[in-house]
Amino acid sequence: MAGHGAQEHPHGADRLCEAGDRVYSRAVRRGRVPRHDADPVPCLLELALLHPDPDDMDWLVPTSPQEVMTRLLRGVYDEVSASQRRMGSAVAAFEWYAALGPQPSPASGTDTAVPASAIRVLEGDSRIQGALDEATQACTTEVLTVQPGGIRPEHELTEGLHRAMALRGRGVRMRDLYTHVARHGQGLLNYLELMGDSVEARTLDEVIDRLILFDRTVAFIPANADRTLALELRHPGLVHYLVTVFERLWRLAIPLTAPLPDTGIEGISHREQSIAALLAEGHQDAVIAERLGISVRTCRAHIARLSETLGAASRTQLGVRIAQVGLDRSRVSSSEAAVIRVAGVPGIPGGHGVPGQESPTGR
Incomplete structure (x- = not known):
């Protein structure tokens, strides 16, 4: 579908085709459109102008024109003089779309205002990866992550290494939570040695599902079992809640450099x-x-x-x-x-063991 859409709609977000213009305009006016309305214009999903409604996956909601404009302008500024003309076209294109939707009323307390895109559904690996890359580039202070599962595969560590190195170069501090099993992965140990004191890792028996928090302002969590959908969360209340969960788990966790506590029962790890x-x-x-x-x-x-x-x-x-x-x-x-x-519990050294049975050594 992605390749088909690219062939039939060879354009960027700042110059929509006629069909895409109609569907996106309708989405901005009404707040959402049925998913089947976007089937003839896959460019809207490919360009992240529409994304699934978190409350009903049969509907698509528009990315706010202001947000799209900001995204476009970020790339425009990177291209410096060669992109000055594109900057003007991006602004011109989305000023008209912004006027179609309801205008935000002035908030009495700007510090408590909720972002326009408090919850965004990211569909597909490329969209998820792109959002993570954008958040990494904007991060200036701290990254908190929870990594469930066992020993981290080498390819996962390699894929995330470029983001981690970029963060380290800007002085960003990172804290990672893993399960105790991850301690046995040489790839993780090599990664932490490479990152030095910019990353601190701790482990628990079990952790929550994957979580990534940037600067305590934006969080990413999986939205389905196979992780082809993710949620980008910018609602201050939700992000604060997830930070609190992380900090409480962190206090219970054991530093990777410290040994796991002994159970106090011989033969039981x-x-x-x-x-x-x-x-x-x-x-x-x-x-x-x-x-x-x-x-x-x-x-x-x-x-x-x-x-x-x-x-x-x-x-x-x-x-x-x-x-x-x-x-x-x-x-x-x-x-x-x-x-x-x-x-003297049966089977415990010092008690009444089972005849002819030896207790295995501690593991």
Whole structure:
């Protein structure tokens, strides 16, 4: 569709074709148009003049003329003298469109005014990438990110490296949250070494879905499972809420340079403790694996080791053992672990172990 539209509509946003002019004008007047109205003019989506309505994906809403004008002018200024003529045409084109829509009333408190495009749907990898690049170029102070999943693939780290290096060159500070599993990825360690003290990383057992925050003014989050849709958020209330979520997770997270805390129970690793807590909540293997950033196969291997260590012959018995030793809580203190050992819970060293069964070493 993208290539077809480019052939039939070889123009920029500052000189729309006749069909595109009609549909975009209608969208500005009415606030939105049915998606099928834009089928004959794919140029409007390709040029980001229309984007999906967050409340109803069967409708498209217009990008405000003022925002389009700003975007065009940013590129125009970069081209300096060779683009002076284009600057004039961009302004001329969108002044007329801006007059079609309702005019904003003067706000009594400009500090609390909501941006015109508080929520924008970005459809397709190129559109998402372009918006991230624009936000990176405008960023001056801080970037906060949450990166779910396990070990980061090398190609993902490479793709984001050019943005990270540009931010570092401007003195922008970055803080990244990962799952504990990401600690085992050499690519991530190499990336952090390359970035030096401009990036600080911490890890948690599990984190929220992907989040990127620039200067605490604009946020990007996925809008569907396969991440072909994203939301660009500029509403101050939403962005403030996401910053608060990040900061609270950050306080709970463990610096990448620090070791993970010991569980206090011999033979049970930190990851197995996390799996046990999620098992106690009733989650299935696939859900646990996704939340902790590991494969289902790895998850089941840890569950098998838990069963062996705790002397459980079935899933039901494993649930009982998890509750007995206190692994159904997210943390087990050293004092609790001492009580467990003294109490002699089956399968725990110091208690009544299963005959002929050795406890595996800590992992």
